[in-house]
Amino acid sequence: MQSFHIVVCGSIVPDPLQTLEPIAGPAGPSLKNEMMLPAVLDPWAAHALYEAANLAKKAAGSKVWLVSLGPKAKLQQVMMTVAQKVPFELVALDGPAGGFTDSYEVAAALAEAIQGIAGVDRSRLLVFGGWESASRGSGSTMQMVGERLGILDQFQGVDELTVAGDGSLRILERVEGGKHQVSACPGPPAVLGWATGNLPEPPNNPQVGMANMRAIMPALQRAKPVKLVLEGLSFGSVKVPSQRRETRIVKDLSAEDVAREILAWIRTQ
Amino acid sequence: METILLLAHVEADGSLAKPALEALTAARTIRHYLAGSSLVVGLSGADVGDAVRWIGSCGAARFLGVSGPAFAEPRYATDAAAAEALARASGATLVIAPATSRWSRCLPGVAQRLNGRIDTHITGAMATEGQLTVSRWYYRQRMEALLQRTQRPWFLAIDMGCHEPWAGGSVPVALESVAVDLPESATRTRFLDFRAPQAGEQTIRPDAGLLFVTGAGWTKKQPDGKTHAEEAAALILDFLRKTQASLGSSKSLVDLGGEGQAVLPFLSHLNQVGQTGSTPRHPKGLATCCHGEEPHVVGWRFITERRAVNLDPNCGWARGKADVLYVADAFEVMRKVNEMLAAG
Numbered sequence: 286m287q288s289f290h291i292v293v294c295g296s297i298v299p300d301p302l303q304t305l306e307p308i309a310g311p312a313g314p315s316l317k318n319e320m321m322l323p324a325v326l327d328p329w330a331a332h333a334l335y336e337a338a339n340l341a342k343k344a345a346g347s348k349v350w351l352v353s354l355g356p357k358a359k360l361q362q363v364m365m366t367v368a369q370k371v372p373f374e375l376v377a378l379d380g381p382a383g384g385f386t387d388s389y390e391v392a393a394a395l396a397e398a399i400q401g402i403a404g405v406d407r408s409r410l411l412v413f414g415g416w417e418s419a420s421r422g423s424g425s426t427m428q429m430v431g432e433r434l435g436i437l438d439q440f441q442g443v444d445e446l447t448v449a450g451d452g453s454l455r456i457l458e459r460v461e462g463g464k465h466q467v468s469a470c471p472g473p474p475a476v477l478g479w480a481t482g483n484l485p486e487p488p489n490n491p492q493v494g495m496a497n498m499r500a501i502m503p504a505l506q507r508a509k510p511v512k513l514v515l516e517g518l519s520f521g522s523v524k525v526p527s528q529r530r531e532t533r534i535v536k537d538l539s540a541e542d543v544a545r546e547i548l549a550w551i552r553t554q
Numbered sequence: 555m556e557t558i559l560l561l562a563h564v565e566a567d568g569s570l571a572k573p574a575l576e577a578l579t580a581a582r583t584i585r586h587y588l589a590g591s592s593l594v595v596g597l598s599g600a601d602v603g604d605a606v607r608w609i610g611s612c613g614a615a616r617f618l619g620v621s622g623p624a625f626a627e628p629r630y631a632t633d634a635a636a637a638e639a640l641a642r643a644s645g646a647t648l649v650i651a652p653a654t655s656r657w658s659r660c661l662p663g664v665a666q667r668l669n670g671r672i673d674t675h676i677t678g679a680m681a682t683e684g685q686l687t688v689s690r691w692y693y694r695q696r697m698e699a700l701l702q703r704t705q706r707p708w709f710l711a712i713d714m715g716c717h718e719p720w721a722g723g724s725v726p727v728a729l730e731s732v733a734v735d736l737p738e739s740a741t742r743t744r745f746l747d748f749r750a751p752q753a754g755e756q757t758i759r760p761d762a763g764l765l766f767v768t769g770a771g772w773t774k775k776q777p778d779g780k781t782h783a784e785e786a787a788a789l790i791l792d793f794l795r796k797t798q799a800s801l802g803s804s805k806s807l808v809d810l811g812g813e814g815q816a817v818l819p820f821l822s823h824l825n826q827v828g829q830t831g832s833t834p835r836h837p838k839g840l841a842t843c844c845h846g847e848e849p850h851v852v853g854w855r856f857i858t859e860r861r862a863v864n865l866d867p868n869c870g871w872a873r874g875k876a877d878v879l880y881v882a883d884a885f886e887v888m889r890k891v892n893e894m895l896a897a898g
Binding site for chain 2: 388469471520538
């Protein structure tokens with residue numbers, strides 16, 4: 286199998302179990318206590334990273350980079366965990382990772398960082414990322430990165446990538462109605478925005494962690510500052526809608542009575 | 555004064571799908587809000603003639619089309635080329651498109667090419683002091699924002715189910731063909747096929763009136779000390795066939811397959827609802843054997859009426875996340891429901 290240079294774009298998001306509250310600031314909306322919230326690697330980007338590592342393992346001579354834009358201190362915390370999972374080289378960008386940023390500006394920073402990675406061979410380049418983030422959730426950054434890199438073979442909502450013996454790619458993308466679109470591409474360069482993929486989260490591997498961390502700390506020290514200015518974008522309001530319902534808890538009905546009630550409800554227009 | 559371009563791709567049979575007609579409604583609404591604006595329709599596909607006639611009475615000032623076999627197939631490079639050509643030919647300042655997989659794949663790239671900006675998952679639009687304001691969700695449907703932009707062209711991908719599909723009369727109209735000079739590299743990627751995840755059993759039905767969600771409890775040990783995954787699968791499938799409900803799942807149940815535990819064979823990550831899954835739109839949702847934890851329930855944002863069946867009276871659904879929580883054994887309840895459905 287041919288080898289690949291796989292660049293994964295992935296940032297950090299608040300742990301999904303945290304309560305999030307928006308606040309207004311001079312530079313636009315943000316989250317209350319944003320820097321204090323525990324963070325994780327963005328879930329779909331994490332899938333992309335695991336798929337990248339899996340592919341690199343199978344294709345000898347491949348290499349994985351993780352390009353990550355986020356506050357340096359938070360990146361360091363998250364990388365302590367992520368580094369235990371799979372081998373990669375970090376390219377850190379020091380800037381905001383919140384949801385109220387503009388994908389156009391984020392894509393510009395990511396594309397510039399990718400172009401600056403020494404030794405990346407375009408003929409072997411696969412740019413991976415999540416198809417959406419769990420913060421902004423726009424599903425637009427990867428395409429813009431691809432355009433800036435001049436890559437026209439792009440796929441979104443990817444659940445499977447198969448590499449044939451001749452190096453060609455077969456890709457399954459999520460489409461409407463619970464189906465997959467199957468496409469074939471002769472080979473790199475390509476952009477793949479991953480959905481869930483098929484791999485479980487890899488177990489922690491201390492040896493991998495130690496090897497990764499040797500390069501991660503210097504990468505964090507070298508992190509280039511990135512300023513996102515929200516040019517031309519203004520937020521009128523950001524609010525958490527009340528969704529608390531008055532739950533009726535039904536404890537003492539028989540299964541038959543519950544079934545009857547559910548059926549009547551289903552049949553009501 | 556804005557020039558609003560409605561972008562849509564025609565289906566294989568030459569028609570326009572429901573999301574395209576919903577986006578047309580959104581585009582007409584925005585034109586109504588922004589006095590002096592004009593609407594242009596831009597279609598792409600193998601042959602756009604029938605579709606243009608079909609929406610001929612929508613009030614658009616111009617109808618543009620990119621046609622040809624290369625534009626029939628869903629593919630980033632050709633779809634982006636068509637959208638770029640239509641946007642340039644129309645002189646659009648606002649580009650409205652349905653958030654289909656096809657447009658979602660390529661429109662951000664087109665916005666980049668035109669030095670425009672894009673916002674996706676748009677759920678509503680209004681005018682504020684004569685300026686367009688749109689709404690969308692952030693942090694996986696946890697908070698809703700209203701926003702404006704000064705950059706143009708501004709691309710807006712409209713979420714499905716937020717507008718009524720446009721319905722009007724078929725009228726012959728003049729179609730302006732827009733030529734696209736495709737480089738050879740644009741067709742490097744070949745579309746092969748659409749594939750359902752499980753042969754013979756389509757469980758995801760976006761237009762269904764009911765979302766039926768299964769949780770990990772279906773595969774846990776039951777009162778007899780054994781798991782009953784096969785019976786669970788039969789009960790669930792029987793219910794889905796009889797009601798034509800759409801099947802959703804919690805992440806924990808889908809993940810069990812990867813951990814070597816008993817699973818429901820027809821479930822895949824495509825069924826997953828929540829933080830790392832989908833956020834479907836259905837009028838009603840029924841959760842079974844699911845604890846209603848926050849990462850899952852964020853995917854219920856657009857489910858209007860919610861009920862749950864769970865043995866735990868203190869589960870997440872009881873804490874204001876469902877309208878009704880039945881504290882009951884889902885196996886028994888669904889067995890009875892299926893019997894009643896069979897009896898008519």
